[in-house]
Amino acid sequence: MRRSTIRWASALAAGALVLAGCASKEERAGDKAAGGSGWNAGSGAVKIGLISPMTGPYAILGILQQNSIQVEMDRINQAGGIGGAKLELVVRDSALDPGKAVQAANELVGDNQIRMVVGPSLSAFYNAAKDTYEQNAKINCQPGVGTGDFSVLKYGFRSQDPNYIGVEKLMQYFKSKGVTSVGLVYEADDAGKANDGFIAELAPKYGIEYLGFQQTRPDDQTHRPYVDKLKGAGAIMVSSNVSGAKTMAAAGEAGYQGVLAGTSGLQNVSFLDAAGDRAIDSVFSAVNVQFNIRDRASWKPGYRDHVDTIVKKYGVIEGPKSGAKMPKGTAIAADCVTAFAAAAESVKTLDPDKIASAMTKLDIPDTETPSGNRIKPADHEFYHVEDLHIYRWDKDGQGWFITDVTPGS
Incomplete structure (x- = not known):
């Protein structure tokens, strides 16, 4: 998305590649049976990192993101994982401290088993970490960052509606x-x-x-x-x-x-x-938030399935004064996992450059996503004004x- 008046970061150079491993014919055959995709991720697990406040006054943000990410990872794992490998979640608490957020980003970037990082949430924290992601070719997805221009990034994607x-x-x-x-x-x-x-x-x-x-x-x-x-x-x-x-x-x-x-x-x-x-x-x-629309028949099917699982597993948040309710999850964070898995399966590799390119070619209809929003991140933005x-x-x-x-x- 181009802005005529307000612009942010300049383009950054990309660095080292994360290499996917090789596998024997026997392993590939086993993975085909497990995942049905006919390729081997070359890893016992595909790890996804989450950096978000898990303690302190904004801990609810991290908890909601973790819940939805885990529900979507469980769904993908039940279907065979990615290239036969199961998804695992690695969580780091930023505690709403920019120093801790950057430290966590540096740690997860240095771990070759971490194939994508979600977070850190909040624009200022992400701005402090995004250079590290770009320089180290680490795919990252941001459901808690409202400002900034993601179209200038190679490895960064946003699954939030920008302000x-x-x-x-x-x-x-x-x-x-x-x-x-x-x-x-x-x-x-x-x-x-x-x-x-x-x-x-x-x-x-x-x-x-x-x-x-x-x-x-x-x-x-x-x-x-x-x-x-x-x-x-x-x-x-x-x-x-x-x-x-x-x-x-x-x-x-x-x-x-x-x-x-x-x-x-x-x-x-x-x-x-x-x-x-x-x-x-x-x-x-x-973006799509149908939970408080009473006609459930109007809910997008992928969103309804995701929210029903969230409510069954984690419950709801109820305002003590208002009595209003919301699911104890945030589906736009789950969309990060959906997009990453779809991109990896389309190119049958965990190579970050190929996955980043594949993500820009995705067009997942709103009926098939956890959030009920169409995912079409050609410009590294999952959602657009028409969504x-x-x-x-x-x-x-x-x-x-x-x-x-x-x-x-």
């Missing part, structure tokens, strides 16, 4: 609803500044006036002054955490009648716990639910 396309999807929705102006209330951090740039670039493209960025502070007791400055906006975009809940509260106090919107973070039950009933009628852009949905939060006597309000759906 940029989330903002563009919202602009499309606003235009369909006749919204002619938008404002942003957000923390003055990297994410806030990035979203400010995205809106400034994209809003005019859709005939929408950008009324500016109101930068919040951690010690704000109320966001009413920020909302009052944007009271004429047809839509206000908010942060995906407690700060965004404060904005929604201020909008309610001010009698704001426009659209309150955000990107994919608004799907989390923690946001609903903070925002409460003020989140009713708010909308968010996200995103707009969901609206609603609540009735049975609790919280979402409705797909994507224009044209």
Whole structure:
């Protein structure tokens, strides 16, 4: 994906190759019987690394990623693995510490049995590790990195909807609803500044006036002054955490009648716990997240199978205040494993250069992926603006639910 205004990293040189082993005819015959693919991975196990916070206040992120990755690995292993070899997961705790994240990346890059690394989550942590991946030819997949340009990378792929396309999807929705102006209330951090740039670039493209960025502070007791400055906006975009809940509260106090919107973070039950009933009628852009759509018949079959397995094995997360629920897994992390396995099987090797090239040629339909999203990473992005949905939060006597309000759906 090319951006005209906002760009990030420059291209990096690739380094040493990870070599796949050889096998005898007898071994190949055994692997064909086990995996049905007719080739031998040359290894007793194909290891995949995960670097994510497993302890501390953000441990839930790592746990959700681990659960979904393990469920998808189990599915592939039951079908015979990759080239007859079973997948194994190696987990490293970043503890939300950039030093630990980089240390873990260096460790896993140096292990030739680790064929792909998922993480480290968070853009700043990944930015500190991606040079190591590129220089050492280590395939990596990122379900927790929202910013940056992956099209300049050789070995890095993203299985998250980038913030940029989330903002563009919202602009499309606003235009369909006749919204002619938008404002942003957000923390003055990297994410806030990035979203400010995205809106400034994209809003005019859709005939929408950008009324500016109101930068919040951690010690704000109320966001009413920020909302009052944007009271004429047809839509206000908010942060995906407690700060965004404060904005929604201020909008309610001010009698704001426009659209309150955000990107994919608004799907989390923690946001609903903070925002409460003020989140009713708010909308968010996200890849397929059908769990809170009550008509299960509308769920994508691969997504439904993955989520059902997650719920059966690990359960659900329930907001203690809101009572809203979400599965205890994140299927976009499982998509990393799906894509890696499909690429390796297509080229019948574990050579990272060949797998990286094969991944750019994938086109896996949304009916066959754990996330229910089409995987087509020609530009190293799994998902694109046409894959995103707009969901609206609603609540009735049975609790919280979402409705797909994507224009044209």
